[in-house]
Amino acid sequence: MSSKSKKNKTDKVKKNQKPGLRKAGNGLSPWEIVKISRHPARPVFQDYLKLIFYNFIALHGDRRFADDPAIAGGFAKIEGNKIIVVGHYKGKNTEENIERNFGMAKPEGYRKALRLMRLAERFNIPVVTIIDTPGAFPGIEAEERGQAESIAKNITEMAKIKVPIVAVVIGEGGSGGALGIGVGDKILMLSRSIYSVISPEGCASILWRDAAYAPDAAKALNLTADALLKLDVIDEIIEEPSKGAHTGINKTAENVKKSIIKNLKLLSNLSVDELLENRYKKYSNMGKFADKKTS
Amino acid sequence: MSSKSKKNKTDKVKKNQKPGLRKAGNGLSPWEIVKISRHPARPVFQDYLKLIFYNFIALHGDRRFADDPAIAGGFAKIEGNKIIVVGHYKGKNTEENIERNFGMAKPEGYRKALRLMRLAERFNIPVVTIIDTPGAFPGIEAEERGQAESIAKNITEMAKIKVPIVAVVIGEGGSGGALGIGVGDKILMLSRSIYSVISPEGCASILWRDAAYAPDAAKALNLTADALLKLDVIDEIIEEPSKGAHTGINKTAENVKKSIIKNLKLLSNLSVDELLENRYKKYSNMGKFADKKTS
Amino acid sequence: MAWLNKSDTEKNSPRKSLWIKCKKCQSHIFENEWIKHLNVCPNCNFHGNITSGERINLIFDKNTFKELNSNIEPVDSLKFVDLKGSYKDKFEANKKKSGLSEAVITGYGKINGIDVSAAVMDFRYLGGSLGSATGEKILRASNYSYENNIPYIVFSESGGARMQEGILSLMQMAKTCSGISRLNKKNIPYISVLANPTTGGVTASYAMMGDINIAEPFAVIGFAGRRVIEQTISQKLPDDFQTAEYLLEHGFVDAIVNRKDLKNYISNILSFYNR
Amino acid sequence: MAWLNKSDTEKNSPRKSLWIKCKKCQSHIFENEWIKHLNVCPNCNFHGNITSGERINLIFDKNTFKELNSNIEPVDSLKFVDLKGSYKDKFEANKKKSGLSEAVITGYGKINGIDVSAAVMDFRYLGGSLGSATGEKILRASNYSYENNIPYIVFSESGGARMQEGILSLMQMAKTCSGISRLNKKNIPYISVLANPTTGGVTASYAMMGDINIAEPFAVIGFAGRRVIEQTISQKLPDDFQTAEYLLEHGFVDAIVNRKDLKNYISNILSFYNR
């Protein structure tokens, strides 16, 4: 079932998405895409909250320690569909960014996200997550309150959430901080967004011993949407203008909306058992390795 | 089923426990019993850990914030039975008491307790809780990390734990701080222990406007084991020496052990559905009220 | 509106006065103005107590609320007597004064057309304290949700457990939560609304267990009493300690909602329930 | 024992030396003494790395451990090249040097007579990093537990996700945790043992998800790297930051257990499993 739908997806991609996919890589280096994904004018979660979601009811708190402003979420509607939406919340300017910690969540943020996803289960409505973070916050208080535990817990629990989960990478998909709300049935990505195990700068400073090699690292890491689609990590690329979503916000938002709706519809046909079985199969198939016995 | 077993229990109590029950109240005022329940030499959880439990493996932490030394717990055996034991951990002297916060738990203590009870579910072994606390810790950090939430959560979740829970009040059963680990299928109480909605001093200072009226409040509150048995709040009184457990520690521990074993056996005959249904019925029957329509 | 005199105005202000003194900003508000604003201070937005009847009128569609279990009343099972007399005398006097037979009204009704079961606490009756009859009514109300598969809402306004019932009042925490536990298992939404004050055993049981917790502005919400904590730490607590705003910051309530917006806020949330 | 030279002794100490310098207390320990103490410093109890083979010998009953899926090996699917060359060259060199084909050995065996499935990480191979083949083996090992209803144990010793596999290494966090999630649903116990170091994506996935988390003394366990955090806060971190002892205090590990006691500790816990 999973492999069949995977095949369907791949076919569809080949038919419909290839041009966009090619355009995505066309003329832009991975490093240029990194820069677009971080562009200060790039639309962030609250832009989409205005443009494609409505009736948003923000819910707060992890019921344990705090309400983390770096992650927002609550009930919302999208084209008539009732959902829970949860996402990283970058600011639109320096002041907001400081308040929102640049979208870098602490454990309480991940725990709030999980609470809201369980609320979606209670209300029997799907979850849409919006990913846009440089990474989980690397600070003392985050470590001491269990940054690792909170991400691990979310990844483990998201595998069991009994409603559809659609994750959309709209900007920076920064490592574990992104994955902490990123275990979905469908992973969608804007064509100028990135998703990576480590920032290009971080990778460069370790493997090249100099952060200035970030462009090389960006290339090596395969962090662009088209690279990730080829690796079977994401399910669909959402078109945005060649120079970035900020040069065509409304059109981009419309594309994001269409893609979310399309995928919610696909998932709504599944029983809970099929949904969870497919989700398990999706993640159990992640990665490329050699089987020396059979090869 | 529940009412039948309740009847059986009451019959048994009438037959076997009445003498002890009478002795418990005999010659001692509630206030004297309060003082015995708090006697500095009174055996505490760690004494029972030595005397009746063995193979104790202490487990730590709430996986969220801290390990609260005011609550201890882990795997243990009692007369061949594998269990998870969780209890308030008073110190044996001032130094230990300061370290253990006098057995006054913070939210992380209740959350650890809940984690361990869920572990009992995973391992399919019963839970024994040992209650001995002046109350939940009334401090800023406890409030700010959700003392109320942590107790409420435990009470709610204990109603669902799919293994038998036996709670034993060995000293002070202090209000919500006791109840936070006290929602059991069977509630046992040492004859010189207390269990109360508020400390006699607290009650006196509110209703008598003077804490010196604590002895009056102690009487009014019906906080002794024999009063609580009559109110159908506890299931069994465990005998201890008239002057208190500290005057006969080994014998008291032996009685506690026997009572725990007896009740674990009773509960082990139930299916999970029966167990949870009985537990629900037990708590749904708590309290005395008038039904003006029917009376 | 005699109760206003006790709960929301200075006790020593003469009854004949048509002015209400706001507990928070100390402004004197003309009584009509105060009532027109749903007992909310027009100056500082402090939300004063409202009666269960007023709350029901405010939240439920006209003539849809049907009370259940009004026949459940307290008994003085401990024959509790303190300095001021017996518990029995006290609750009978409270009944006379407030016209209520318990600190909670329970029943079912419609909120913008959505069926719910609800419990509405009333601070006038023994400070909204949780006794056996209170707990029984609250459990029955959650069971009504359970049996009819409709959402459950509790409006809390309570000083906590009712001491005069001793341990029986403490056990109501477990009793009411065993009802919430059943709703959880059946995935029936439960919304808890916390008004000023919600403290002690009520906060440490059903009031904090909402799938969604909503607080009214400036409501005091906490477990241990302010004085008890100040004794423990031997210092004064900050002003905002245990307020709705403090709880929002610390992650325990989802939203702070003005009374006038509460009905639509709740029905908006319930409109997302998809079963 | 060539690997000791790399991972537990100063790199610039000459190989011919029979002395091991303890990373923690800097004592020079005679190599035989060090090995006799299971690579634990007899002076300060610092627990150095041990190989997966040594770990297996230490934990499993003699000749009971049977390796599975040793045929799963990495591929350089990204054709990743950094300053020092290709990923392919790197893992092939690591294989040659360590004799391992991945950073984890998986299989099943008996611990004091109790059947378990296990994954044992090995720091020698690419710093115990989590790549696709690592993740595949770890998932298969948890599935072996799932299918045979026996407890699952992972011994972690890892620098985190394997950058050279890019996003695929990140996805191994979700992959391995999807296995843990299935064990949870079936109520099969999972014990995680965290040795020095366990960091990054390994900590933020299966290593932190044990029903019981056990750490070795002084093990460094954390998510973000020490240097990254120091850059963020522009100050030095305390010495005990991200140690096993720190994690115990903050509630993330159940116990710190000396290597010599680990086998019995684990089998004691498993003896409580009652299904």
Ligand SMILES: [Zn+2]
């Ligand atoms: Zn005012």
Ligand SMILES: [Zn+2]
């Ligand atoms: Zn040393």
